Amino acid sequence: MKFFASCGKGLEYLLADELTAMGCAKATAALAGVNVEGELVAAQRAVLWSRLASRVLWPIAEFECADEHALYAGTAAVEWTEHFGAGQTLAVDAHVSGGALTHARYAAQRVKDAVVDVLRERTGGRPDVDLDAPDVRLNLVVRKGRAVLSIDLGGGALHRRGWRQAQGEAPLKETLAAAVLLRGGWPQLHAEGGALLDPMCGSGTLLIEGALMAADIAPGLLRYQERLPTRWKGFDARTWQALCDDARTRAAHGRAALQPVFFGSDLDPHAIRIASANAGIAGVADCIGWQVRDIGSLPRMVPPRGLVACNPPYDARLAADPALYRALGDALRAAVPAWRASLLCGDAELARATGLRAAKRYQLFNGAIECTLITVDPLAPLQREVSAAPALGEGARMVANRLRRNLRKLKAWREHEQVACYRAYDADLPEYAAAIDVYATDEAVPRTFLHVQEYAAPADIPEPVQRRRLDELLAAAREVFAIPREQIALKTRMRGKGGSKYGERFDARGQFLVVREGDARLRVNLFDYLDTGLFLDHRPMRARLEDEAEDTRFLNLFGYTGAATVHAALGRARQTTTVDLSVTYLDWCGANLKLNGFGGARHRLVQADAMAWLQADGGEYDLIFCDPPTFSNSKRAQDFDVQAEHVRLLRAAIARLSRDGTLYFSNNYRRFRFDEAAVAGFARCEDISAATIPVDFERNPRIHRCWRLRRLDSTPA
Numbered sequence: 156m157k158f159f160a161s162c163g164k165g166l167e168y169l170l171a172d173e174l175t176a177m178g179c180a181k182a183t184a185a186l187a188g189v190n191v192e193g194e195l196v197a198a199q200r201a202v203l204w205s206r207l208a209s210r211v212l213w214p215i216a217e218f219e220c221a222d223e224h225a226l227y228a229g230t231a232a233v234e235w236t237e238h239f240g241a242g243q244t245l246a247v248d249a250h251v252s253g254g255a256l257t258h259a260r261y262a263a264q265r266v267k268d269a270v271v272d273v274l275r276e277r278t279g280g281r282p283d284v285d286l287d288a289p290d291v292r293l294n295l296v297v298r299k300g301r302a303v304l305s306i307d308l309g310g311g312a313l314h315r316r317g318w319r320q321a322q323g324e325a326p327l328k329e330t331l332a333a334a335v336l337l338r339g340g341w342p343q344l345h346a347e348g349g350a351l352l353d354p355m356c357g358s359g360t361l362l363i364e365g366a367l368m369a370a371d372i373a374p375g376l377l378r379y380q381e382r383l384p385t386r387w388k389g390f391d392a393r394t395w396q397a398l399c400d401d402a403r404t405r406a407a408h409g410r411a412a413l414q415p416v417f418f419g420s421d422l423d424p425h426a427i428r429i430a431s432a433n434a435g436i437a438g439v440a441d442c443i444g445w446q447v448r449d450i451g452s453l454p455r456m457v458p459p460r461g462l463v464a465c466n467p468p469y470d471a472r473l474a475a476d477p478a479l480y481r482a483l484g485d486a487l488r489a490a491v492p493a494w495r496a497s498l499l500c501g502d503a504e505l506a507r508a509t510g511l512r513a514a515k516r517y518q519l520f521n522g523a524i525e526c527t528l529i530t531v532d533p534l535a536p537l538q539r540e541v542s543a544a545p546a547l548g549e550g551a552r553m554v555a556n557r558l559r560r561n562l563r564k565l566k567a568w569r570e571h572e573q574v575a576c577y578r579a580y581d582a583d584l585p586e587y588a589a590a591i592d593v594y595a596t597d598e599a600v601p602r603t604f605l606h607v608q609e610y611a612a613p614a615d616i617p618e619p620v621q622r623r624r625l626d627e628l629l630a631a632a633r634e635v636f637a638i639p640r641e642q643i644a645l646k647t648r649m650r651g652k653g654g655s656k657y658g659e660r661f662d663a664r665g666q667f668l669v670v671r672e673g674d675a676r677l678r679v680n681l682f683d684y685l686d687t688g689l690f691l692d693h694r695p696m697r698a699r700l701e702d703e704a705e706d707t708r709f710l711n712l713f714g715y716t717g718a719a720t721v722h723a724a725l726g727r728a729r730q731t732t733t734v735d736l737s738v739t740y741l742d743w744c745g746a747n748l749k750l751n752g753f754g755g756a757r758h759r760l761v762q763a764d765a766m767a768w769l770q771a772d773g774g775e776y777d778l779i780f781c782d783p784p785t786f787s788n789s790k791r792a793q794d795f796d797v798q799a800e801h802v803r804l805l806r807a808a809i810a811r812l813s814r815d816g817t818l819y820f821s822n823n824y825r826r827f828r829f830d831e832a833a834v835a836g837f838a839r840c841e842d843i844s845a846a847t848i849p850v851d852f853e854r855n856p857r858i859h860r861c862w863r864l865r866r867l868d869s870t871p872a
Contacts, residue, residue, distance in 0.1 A: 156192070156193065156194060156195070156213075157190060157191065157192050157214070158191050158193070158198050158211065158212060158213050158214060158305075159185075159188055159189070159190060159191065159211075159212045159214070159305065160174060160182075160188055160189045160191055160201055160205065160208040160209075160210070160211050160212070161187060161188040161208065161209045161210045161212065162187060162188055162189065162207050162208055162209050162330065163187070163209065163328070163330060163331055163334075163519065163520050164186070164187050164519070164520045164570070165334070165517060165518055165519035165520055165528075166207050166330065166331070166334050166519070167184035167185065167186070167187070167188065167189060167573075168184050168597065168598075168601070168671075169207055169334055169337055169338075170182075170184070170188075170189045170205070170207040170208055171183065171184045171189045173205060173206065173207055174189060174191055174193075174197075174201060174205070174208075177197065177200055177201060177204060177205075178193070178197060178200070179191050179192065179193040179197045179201075180192040180193050180197075181193075181752055183674050183676075183751075184573075184597075184671065184674075185573075185674060186573055188209075189208075190674065192752075195213070195389070195391055195394075196391065196394050196398075198211050198213055198308055199308065199384075199390070199391065199394060199395055199398060200398055202308050202309045202313065202375055202384050203373050203374075203375040203376070203379070203395075203398050203399065203402060204373050204374065204375065204402070205313065205374070206329075206330065206333035206337075206364070206368065206374050207330050207333055207334060207337075208313050208330070209312055209313055209314060209330060210294065210307055210309055210311075210312065210313060211307070211308045211309050211313070212294050212305035212306070212307060212308070213305055213306045213308050213389075214303050214304065214305045215233065215238065215304055215305060215306060215389075216229065216230070216232070216233045216302075216303075216304040217301065217302065217303045217304070218232070218301070218302055219300060219301060219302075220254075220256070220297050220300060220301060220302035221254065221255060221300055222254070222255040222256065223255070223256060223261070223262070223265050225302075226256065226262060226265050226266065226269075226297070226302060227265050227268065227269045228269075229302055229304075230265070230266050230269035230270065230304065231269040231272065231273055233270075233273070233304065234273075235270050235273045235274050235277070236273075236274065236277050236278065237388060237389075238291065238306070238387055238388055238389065239270075239274060239282055239290075239291060239387075239388065240290075240386070240388060241278060241280055242280065242282075243282050243290040243291060243386060244282055244283045244284065244285035244288075244289045244290045244291075245267070245270065245282045245283075245284060245285070245289050245290065245291045245292070245293060246284060246285060246286050246289040246291075246292045246293070247263040247264075247266045247267050247270075247292075247293045247294075247295060248263065248292065248293070248294050248295070248307065249262040249263035249266065249294075249295040249296075249297075250294075250295070250296050250297070251295075251296075251297040251298075252297065252298050253298065253299060253300070254297065254299075254300050256297050262295060262297060263295060266293060266295050266304070267284065270282070270293070288310075289310070290385070290386035290387075291306065291385055291386060291387045292306075292307040292310050292311060292385065293305070293306065293307065294306070294307045299702075306385065306387045306389070306390075307385070308384055308385055308387075308390070309375070309384050309385070310384045310385045313330070313374070313375065313378075314328045314329045314330040314331075315329075315378060316329050316367075316374050316375075316377060316378055316437070317377035317378035317379075317380070317436075318363065318377055318433055318434075318436040318437035318438075319358070319360075319433055319436075320432060320433060320436055321358065321429045321432060321433065326357070326358055326360065327357070327360045327361065327466050327499070327521065328360075328521065328522070329360060329364055329374070331499070331519065331521055332360045332361045332364040332365075332464075332466075333364055333368065333374075334519065334528075335361060335464050335466070335497050335499050335528060336351075336361065336364060336365050336368060336462070336464055336497065338497050338515070338517060338528055338530055339462045339464055339495060339496070339497025339530055340462070340495060340497075340530075341365055341368065341369075341462050341464065341497075342368060342369075344460065344461060344462050344495065345365075345368075345369045345416075347460070348416075348458075348460070349416070349458065349460045349461040349462060350416035350417070350418065350456065350458035350460075350461035350462075351365045351366075351369075351416065351417050351418070351461060351462050351464060352417075352418045352419075352456065352461060352462070352463045352464075352491065352494075353418075353419050353420075353463070353464055353465050353466075354419075354420050354421075354448075354450050354453050354463070354465060354483070354486065354487075355420075355421060355422075355450065355465050355466070355467050355468070355483070356419035356420060356421050356426070356427075356430055356445075357421060357423075357426050357429075357430070357466070358426060358429045358430050358433060359419055359429070359430030359431070359433050359434055359443070359445075360466075361464045361465070361466065362417050362418075362419045362430070362434070362443050362464075363430075363433055363434050363437050363439060363443070365417065365464065366413065366417050366434075366437070366439035366442055366443060367437060367439060369409070369413060370406065370409030370410050370412070370413045370439065371405045371406065371408070371409035372402075372405075372406040372409055372410070372438075373402040373405070373406065376399065376402050376403065376406060377436075377437065377438075379399070383395065410438060410439075413439065413441075413442045414442060415441065415442045415443070415444065416442070416458060416461070417439075417442050417443040417444065418443070418444050418446075418456070419443060419444070419445050419446070420445070420446040420447070420448040420453070421447065421448070422447070422448070422449050422450075423447075424447045427445050427446070427447050430445060431443075431445050450479075450482055450483055450486050451482060451486060453486045453487075453489075453490045454490060455489070455490050455491075456490055456491050456494070459493060460493060460494060461491065461494045461495070462494065462495050462496070462497060463487055463491060463494055463495070463496040463497070463498070463534070464496075464497050464498075465483070465496070465497075465498050465499070466498075466499045466521075467479065467480060467483055467498065467499075467500065467501075467505075468501075469500060469501025469502070469505060469524070469526070477504070477505060477508035478508075480500065480505050480506075480508035480509045481508050481509065481510055483498075483509055484508075484509030484510040484511045485510070487511070487534050488511075488534050488535040489535075491534055492533060492534055492535030493533050493534070493535075494533060494534055495530070495531065495532040495533065495534070496511065496529075496530065496531040496532070496534055497528065497529075497530050497531075498511075498528070498529050498530075498531070499519065499521070499526050499527075499528050500526060500527050500528070500529060501524070501526060501527070502525070502526070502527055503516070503527045505527070506527045506529045509529075511529065511531045511534065512531060512536070513529035513530065513531055513637070514529075514530050514531060514532050515529070515530045516528070516529050517529075518570060525570075547627075547630055547631060547634060548627060548630075550586070550587070550623075550624065550627040551627040551628070551630045551631040551634075552631070553584060553587075553631075554580075554584060554587050554627060554628050554631035554632075555631035555634055555635050557580065557583050557584055558579060558580055558591070558631060558632065558635045559635055561579055561580060561583070562579060562635070565577065565579070565850065565851055568850045568851075573671075573673070574672075574694070574851075575594070575595040575597070575601075575670055575671050575672070576592065576593060576594045576595065576670050576672065576679075576689065576691055577592070577593055577691060577849075577851040578590060578591070578592050578593075578691055578692075578851040578852055579591050579592070579593050579851070580632075581852070581854055581855050582610055583854070586624055587624050587625075587627070587628045588609065588610040588611075588612060588624075589607055589608060589609045589610055589625065589628055590607070590608045590610070591605055591606070591607050591628075591632055592605070592606040592607075592608075592687075592691060593605060593606075593636070594606060594668060594670055594679060594681060594687070595670065596668050596669060596670060597669045597670055597671040597676055598669075602642065603636055603638055603642065604638075604642045604643070604644065604668065604681055605632055605636060605638065605642065605643045605644065606644045606646075606681045606687055607628070607629065607632065607643060607644065607645045607646065608646045609625060609645075609646065609647045625647070629643065629645070644681035644682045644687075646685060664682045664683060665680075665683065666680065666681075666682055666683075667679070667680050668680070668681065669750065670689070672689070672694060672697070672718070672722075673697075673698060673701070673722070673725075674701075674725050675697075675718070675721045675722055675725055675751060676747075676750050676751055677689055677716075677718055677721065677747050677750070678716070678743065678746055678747055678750065688715075688716040688718075688743060689716070689718055690715075690718075690782075691849070691851070691852075692823075692848070692849060692852045692858045692859055693718075693719070693782070693821070693847070693859070694849050695846070695847050695848070695849050696719070696780075696819065696821065696847045696861060697718060697719050697722040698722070699819075699847070700719055700722050700723050700726065700778065700780055700819070701722040701723060701725055701726035702726060703726070703778060703817065704722070704723040704724075704725075704726030704727065704728040704778060705726055705727045705728070706727065706728070706729050707723075707728050707729060707776075707777035707778040707816075708728070708729055708730050708732075708774070708775065708776045708777050708778070708813075709723040709724075709728040709730070709731045709732070709776065709777070709778045709779075709780075710731075710732045710734070710774075710776040710778070710779045710780070710811065711723070711731065711732070711733045711734065711779075711780050712734050712765045712769070712779065712780065712781040712782075712783070712808065713734070713735060713765050713781065713782055713783045713784065714733035714734055714735040714740065714741070714744055715735060715740050715744075715782070716740055716743040716744055716747060717733050717740075717741075717743065717744025717745075717747045717748060718747065719780050719782075720733045720744060720747075720748065720758070721747050721748060721750075721751050721753070723778065723780075724748065724751065724753045724758060725751065728778070729757075730757045730758070730759070731757070731758045731759065732759045732761060732774070732776070733758075733759070733760050733761065734761045734763055734765050734768050735761075735762065735763075735765070736762065736763065736764055736765070736787075737762075738762055741760045741761075741762055744760060745760055764793070765781075765783070765804075766793070766795065766800070766803070766804055766807065767793075769804075769807035769808055769810075769811060770807055772811060774811060775811060775812070775813050775816075776811055776812060776813065776816060777812075777813045777815075777816040777817075778816060778817055779808055779811070779812060779816070779817070779818040779819070780819050780821075781804070781805070781808055781818065781819065781820045781821070782820075782821045782822065783795065783797050783801075783804065783822055784797070784822075785797050785822065785823065785824040785827075797822050797824055797827065798824065798826075798827055798828065801820075801822075801827075801829070801830070802830050802833045802834060805818070805820060805834055805837075805838065805864065806837055808820075809837055809838050809864065809866060812864075812865075812866055814866060814868060814869055814870075815865070815866075815869050815870050816865070816866070816869075817863060817864070817865060818838070818863075818864040818865070819861060819862070819863055819864075820861070820862045820864060821847070821859050821860065821861040821862075822859065822860060823858060823859040823860075825857055827860060829842070829860070829862065834864070837866075837867065838864040838865060838866060838867060839864065839865045839866070839867060839869065840862055840863070840864050841862065841863045841864075842860070842861075842862055843861050843862065843863050844856075844859070844860045844861045844862075847859070847861045
């Protein structure tokens, strides 16, 4: 069974790892949540034990939802007597986007109306609405004309742990506090005997959450000590009781072993009183020491190692002051130089104001406020560890400034679309002619790699000048992205007979990295081949294929490493067929499918020359993606030239297309001329190139061309 665990933006990968560790069969990060595969017991365990999830939603109905009438009809089609008992109360939360439904409150009202009408007809009674503490809380999501109705298994927001009786002026959500601690490596540090310090503790959220984490106390144990999370009929109360009994046993052992290694201070005496009271309710008061103290008077700490977790002020209510951030950085370096820090700052500028050298940066959201989380380890490195890199020269500074400007421009798009791999620079400065692509790994603590491809320089540019410019570009990239040379894959041009070309020998690391693109996890190799295994400019095309793949027979010609096949499989294609001449690429495709939980007879891998295979194959396909190389002169197949062969290729592919199927044809040959007249003899054709160029390639709009083809006898669109 599949269910959904929602979370704050920026916590998706952490939550996926947490749910996998809990025993869920599969957990895939999505926007503001995780798609999970597991039994009901796994979902109930997440309600009790997840420190990061906002809600755990168990779907009970999914249907097409073009407007309010379809919403009412789809809801009314559910047999609600299987979910509600007589006299129970309910509430409905709704989230809608696009289409005719634009008001969440009205959508929730229509769902409530349909439920009430069905139950009144079936039982003669009707449930009452209780927005604060309903017996059953429903959740509605309408997206892209499709509605999903779910039971909120936790009965409400899971960040409410049950210990917060009072709060300061700008409280931190407990789920976000858990993320700050996890990014700082607190569980491991505690296991090694480390301490936890928050010198601006407010109402104590970080310290209390850290103590509960260290004591192995389930975050839902106090919240549900006197009630079930939901009175939904499908909820397994016996299993829930067993989970709670086990959690109580673990909590008793954890509290008994907890040491007083938690230290909180704040300038506001009222905040300290609130924090102390909250810690008492949480049952961890004995292990936390509280003090009223200014950050400037922070003493040197006795424990030799630990974590500073802190959420300094940054929003409109607690006006951010760069001087305060500088004072925080100075105080921490003096008091705990060998410690690690995880600091949730208002933005990148405030993070820089601390003067601390960040090892990692993450973008998170505290409610609607976008924040920058930095981790620092250690706070004050030994002098020999921070030998300053040589200052950038004028050319390198120009490149660095352009890179920073590009990153700022792409920031909102990357965060909204959850893009982890993208083009950050594309010969924006003509003298520095190279492309820089960013690959962020899909790990609990992501690493950033760069893939740099040098473009051919004009023949009149001396080689020493080319080398100097390339060195300056690399120096700028290392500074902007703060990564070591080992995480930069460089493909350089060499001059020789036949003109400028890439050297045929690359690194032989055998290092495959896993990256994420939407719901897909994909293997890339940045060092061993000219191409990485993932064409970044086809990102929108792959998303389109995923959207259109449901219940189709999908064919991927010249399939390469199968990224398009993975997206089609994630889009619930009935079956997929991937054709490529290379065994290496087909093995890579198989590994990508397996990485996403696909395989077997439904996902066929065919080693063959695509043109010859099309002419011999008798199958029919509803969705075809054809992205051939510009040229191919393999010893195992006839020579291929996309300009000369594209009409014959498309005619053969159209012959395999179902009546109302769709064929997408793409190539990246810059001088390619599409023979519209010849193709019009057997297919309807539309140039959709502009719609398939992603934001990060807009300055290079001819990176590829793309056409949408359908059979002449197909139903008009």
